Amino acid sequence: MADHVSEHDAYVLPNPRPVAYCVPSRRARVVLSQGTLHVLDERQLKAVVEHERAHAAGRHDLVLLPFVACARAFPWLPWARLAHQAVAALLEMLADDRARRRYGATVLAQALVTMAVSATGERGVAAPALADVGVVERLERLVRPPRRRPWAPVLACLASALLLSGPVAVLVAPVLCLALWEI
Structure with missing residues (x-):
């Protein structure tokens, strides 16, 4: 059972693995694990919480839902899987943008790397929450200076x-x- 921590306005699971996600609903909730609280410093933690709040505020769950349905209804069609993966990655990048504006790209990139490294198991496999949605592309985007396109x-x-x-x-x-x- 998760306990509410008013300091971060999030629910904390008693799990040693670093995990952060948003539970969508009319009043969305951010869920963190004890492992996340232990591995991230205060600014990194705030950036991760802001990232999750961006998902809730943008109702990214509703944006992704038709693509999930299409990918599940037509698993043999490559475009259905690719569309689902691309939209999921783009939604992660949108949430990254909001956290980056508030806390900076470096802090968010450090948080992503810290969570991925800390979540690495005995076999060197990163936690699914970080490994499945274009983390490498997201990190490259965060550390690369933005290109100006007038x-x-x-x-x-x-x-x-x-x-x-x-x-x-x-x-x-x-x-x-x-x-x-x-x-």
């Missing part, structure tokens, strides 16, 4: 305008035809 917002606006032009044309075409018919 053209990205312009490209996004152009793509949005292009995508919206089709539905707008469908809505405007009857009005234009009616106006031209009356002339």
Whole structure:
């Protein structure tokens, strides 16, 4: 049974392995293990809790749910598995971004590495919570300086305008035809 720790506003499991996750619901809960409290320093712990709170605030469970369903319904289709894995990794990166903005990339990267190394078992296998969702890519992204792309917002606006032009044309075409018919 987990005990609530008001200092971190999280529930703590009596487990020596470092674990941190979010239980989604209307009032989501962050769950940590005793192992997590022992291996992380205060800033790293706050970064991990912030990461989990980002999952709860963004309702990442609901975003991932259709991809989980698709991957389970069509396990023989490679795109279903790849879409599930890609969306899961992107959601982890979104949560990383929120924790990075608040506590810094170095602190979060150190927390990820510390938890992965501490969770390593006798056979050198990292804990599944860290090993299955693109940890290497996440760490590379955290330690690599961000690339500036001044053209990205312009490209996004152009793509949005292009995508919206089709539905707008469908809505405007009857009005234009009616106006031209009356002339």
